[in-house]
Amino acid sequence: MARRPTVPPRSTPPRQADAAQRILNAAYRLFVAHGYHGSSMRRIAAEAGIALGGVYNHFPGKRQLFTAVFLEYHPYRELIPAIEAAGGNTVEAAVRDAAERLLATMHGRPDFINLMFIEVVEMHGENLPALFAVILPRLSTAMQRLTAAGSGLRDLPPPVFMRAFVGMFFSYVITEQMLSPETLAAFPPDTLERFVDIFLHGVVEDGKQGPLPAAGIGPQR
Amino acid sequence: MARRPTVPPRSTPPRQADAAQRILNAAYRLFVAHGYHGSSMRRIAAEAGIALGGVYNHFPGKRQLFTAVFLEYHPYRELIPAIEAAGGNTVEAAVRDAAERLLATMHGRPDFINLMFIEVVEMHGENLPALFAVILPRLSTAMQRLTAAGSGLRDLPPPVFMRAFVGMFFSYVITEQMLSPETLAAFPPDTLERFVDIFLHGVVEDGKQGPLPAAGIGPQR
DNA sequence: CCTACCGATCGGTAGG
């Protein structure tokens, strides 16, 4: 019964972090390593330092546990601020800055891709609407601010611009994760900058491009 | 013992297709629907119309069965020819034609993405080197032919050009699969053409681009 | 190619 002055009174002494947090973290690590069906509740409980039955005091079932992991560990919480923090005197500079910041953020979360894959394949995308409902409005606002920094942009629907930028970035990240080190050695170290450059200016030399697909021209049903 | 003239003599009458083929097909359908750990050998056997034990006469184990499915059902067998069949009078036209042909091919195989996801997450990418060893040389040759159709291309390392083109295309396909119909309604019907157009000419208006990141400028270690 | 079986493990719950 010795007094421990610096410890605030608690009804139950918490071991390390909150049990729910430890479960979430263990589940996250196992899910991204082995997938949803490849991770058992028993193993998750063990890695969280808790008995199997105890997990069900915090989460009603395995599916709900994954949903919680997906929404709490999805890196959009870091990626959106990265875009919001980007800026520059021209649209070009702002786009380049955003890509750099996104890459730096993603390099701390290489397992994010796995989280998305599990969601799409094993959960059949049931959590995607909830995720995009949070992401898309914020992303849209951030992109608008980024591209409003100057004129000089071709006339594109903002959703298309946004989707193309996000696609360009993630296609770089995903291929970087999938290709072997030997294959990646064939790429220059500034490949991301070149991706951004293609996004900004294209692969065709200036003044050489053919007719733009204006409205009324081309396949149109 | 009635004579059946049109049936060639066989030691064992094959029910429908070859048993190995039926197993492969059942495994493919189940894997892409529920993932690797979410598909049992029992269920695969049942869907193939065979007893569990019979599967092991054709495949030594579950992992090897997935490997066989992955390599035999991967749509690169259709995607590469689609690129090889593309052409045009200018690089622009050839790139547009390739994208169109790829999209038409992919629309017949919407589950291909799942196959790749399972490979990356649940199989830890162990079959990727074998796959890329087959794909990359053929893809490289096809892209070279495509871009040799005319000049007018900016000076880019061919692997970067190839990776950016493939990334542009698949980022379109994957987002098309992940976004909800309501979200997709915000995009114009010619969004793929616009993706290709950004790939060709960029998002920045002509004559407005800033200094290109020439060698010697920018972060370089 | 099937039947019958192996030990192991699954998600989940009762009861305390």
Added chain:
DNA sequence: CCTACCGATCGGTAGG
């Protein structure tokens, strides 16, 4: 929050 248990199912194999 744990112990002990439920029925179901897992990948794989023996033996024919």
